[in-house]
Amino acid sequence: MKTPIPDYLEHVLDEVRDIDEGEVEEGLPHIDVKDPTELAAAVCTVTGNVYTAGDAEVTFTMQSISKAFVYALALQELGRKKVFETVGTEASGEPFNELSLGRETNRPMNPMINAGAIAVNQLINGEDSSVEDRVEIIRAFLSELAGRELKVNEDILDSELEDSDRNLAIAHMLASHGVIHDDPRQAVISYQRQCSVEITVIDLAVMSATLANGGVQPVTGKKVLDADACRLALAMMGTAGMYDGSGRWMSTVGIPAKSGVSGGLLGTLPGELGLATLSPRLNPQGNSVRGVAIFERFSEEMGLHLMASDPIGTHAVRGIETEGEETTVQLQGSIHFAAAERALDKLSDYDFDCECIVLDVSRVSGFEKVGRVLVKEGLRRLRDDGFEIAIYDPKEKFGDLEFSDGTRAEVVGEG
Known part of the structure; x- marks a missing residue:
């Protein structure tokens, strides 16, 4: 990616x-x-x-x-x-x-x-x-x-x-x-x-x-x-x-x-x-x-204002786990630009060996505008690389799920 x-x-x-x-x-x-x-x-x-x-x-x-x-x-x-x-x-x-x-x-x-x-x-x-x-x-x-x-x-x-x-x-x-x-x-x-x-x-x-x-x-x-x-x-x-x-x-x-x-x-x-x-x-x-x-x-x-009260996620990716043909990427914390950059950097270097990638945002406290845009664009590019893409978002933190090309991300439930 x-x-x-x-x-x-x-x-x-x-x-x-x-x-x-x-x-x-x-x-x-x-x-x-x-x-x-x-x-x-x-x-x-x-x-x-x-x-x-x-x-x-x-x-x-x-x-x-x-x-x-x-x-x-x-x-x-x-x-x-x-x-x-x-x-x-x-x-x-x-x-x-x-x-x-x-x-x-x-x-x-x-x-x-x-x-x-x-x-x-x-x-x-x-x-x-x-x-x-x-x-x-x-x-x-x-x-x-x-x-x-x-x-x-x-x-x-x-x-x-x-x-x-x-x-x-x-x-x-x-x-x-x-x-x-x-x-x-x-x-x-x-x-x-x-x-x-x-x-x-x-x-x-x-x-x-x-x-x-x-x-x-x-x-x-x-x-x-x-x-x-x-x-x-x-x-x-x-x-x-x-x-x-x-x-x-x-x-x-x-x-x-x-x-x-x-x-x-x-x-x-x-x-x-x-x-x-x-x-x-x-x-x-x-x-x-x-x-x-x-x-x-x-x-x-x-979300770069020095006086902003929201913490920026130092370790935005909590973990990456693969089971069968499905890999789950867990995000955490507040996803500002810096947190999104770290997550995307890790995903761009990761060697995915699966058919489907699920983004788990259940532990995300919130998304800044650019953080959301960048993460969505990263998912879209992973999809264009040939992976099926889905989002697990039980607290509906992600908001708008429409990609830049007008398509939408699939939402999945727990399990």
């Missing part, structure tokens, strides 16, 4: 494809945003399964998305005390490139705005580090998160440095208050090199899933970060990752997230998965218009 999850992602992209609101960031060189209609999505689970749709192989620079990961690296290298002395943890309520510091502390309000990100960049490898050494540590770290070697796009970097007056002003402000000790120009070069690391949405989803997995890269299995650094980075993504739209984002979408002006957007559901999208047109807050729309659908349809 081929998993239906990529088809679901394609369906979501099709729903937002005609949205043409927003503008490409004026400060970005044309070589970064090759086509403003580019659209892609990727999901990586903490078990290392990656699903993609759309222009998933298109490369773009990380821009501000890098802030969340470099903040985690600083926490790992120096500990929270040193990092908290340099940058605060409160939402600023101001645009990301505002020249502002905390009134009482004279420190940047948080690491997700440019002032905070430049300050955090300067912590890596110590204040006496050269730009080259500092950026190489960051690049190598980001590569470990992605599971492949990443590189700095030098052409985009050079173009952005030609128009870096705003960041240079921020760096001078930080230097005047003793927040950074490097030459402001060198500090900006170091920060812009960090932002110019090139990725795809696949990389971004895997990197996000590493944060979700407590610092263990889910594809390579390598421990890249401590759980505490991941937790604090996710907390900052939740409160300030979407800039002055962060409050509305967390109340409506409820997924810790970080955006970048090249059109990338990542989200992390702790313990479950990482999400990433690409769509270059931005809203006034600097966030991808279609990316936001996709995440809103993910949150509602997948």
Whole structure:
């Protein structure tokens, strides 16, 4: 059975494809945003399964998305005390490139705005580090998160440095208050090199899933970060990752997230998965218009809101038992997207040796919309593979039994 999850992602992209609101960031060189209609999505689970749709192989620079990961690296290298002395943890309520510091502390309000990100960049490898050494540590770290070697796009970097007056002003402000000790120009070069690391949405989803997995890269299995650094980075993504739209984002979408002006957007559901999208047109807050729309659908349809009270089934498949020519697959718990993905992944790898597959949902507490859709589509595909399909649902938890092709699943009683 081929998993239906990529088809679901394609369906979501099709729903937002005609949205043409927003503008490409004026400060970005044309070589970064090759086509403003580019659209892609990727999901990586903490078990290392990656699903993609759309222009998933298109490369773009990380821009501000890098802030969340470099903040985690600083926490790992120096500990929270040193990092908290340099940058605060409160939402600023101001645009990301505002020249502002905390009134009482004279420190940047948080690491997700440019002032905070430049300050955090300067912590890596110590204040006496050269730009080259500092950026190489960051690049190598980001590569470990992605599971492949990443590189700095030098052409985009050079173009952005030609128009870096705003960041240079921020760096001078930080230097005047003793927040950074490097030459402001060198500090900006170091920060812009960090932002110019090139990725795809696949990389971004895997990197996000590493944060979700407590610092263990889910594809390579390598421990890249401590759980505490991941937790604090996710907390900052939740409160300030979407800039002055962060409050509305967390109340409506409820997924810790970080955006970048090249059109990338990542989200992390702790313990479950990482999400990433690409769509270059931005809203006034600097966030991808279609990316936001996709995440809103993910949150509602997948049941991914962090504040949701329903538990997500860690082990959705209770058991698989074969008797004669009939195999019973028992599901359990609340079937959200993540639970459905785990169940479908197990079924797609299972070697069924029977004529009939019965799905037993008697121990399921409930189905989220996408969980139900994905499970039904998996059953339909098993049927198309040549198996008879039936459902045991004494509490009528499954609801609508109609498949995507208009046929219906057979319902069976106990025994």
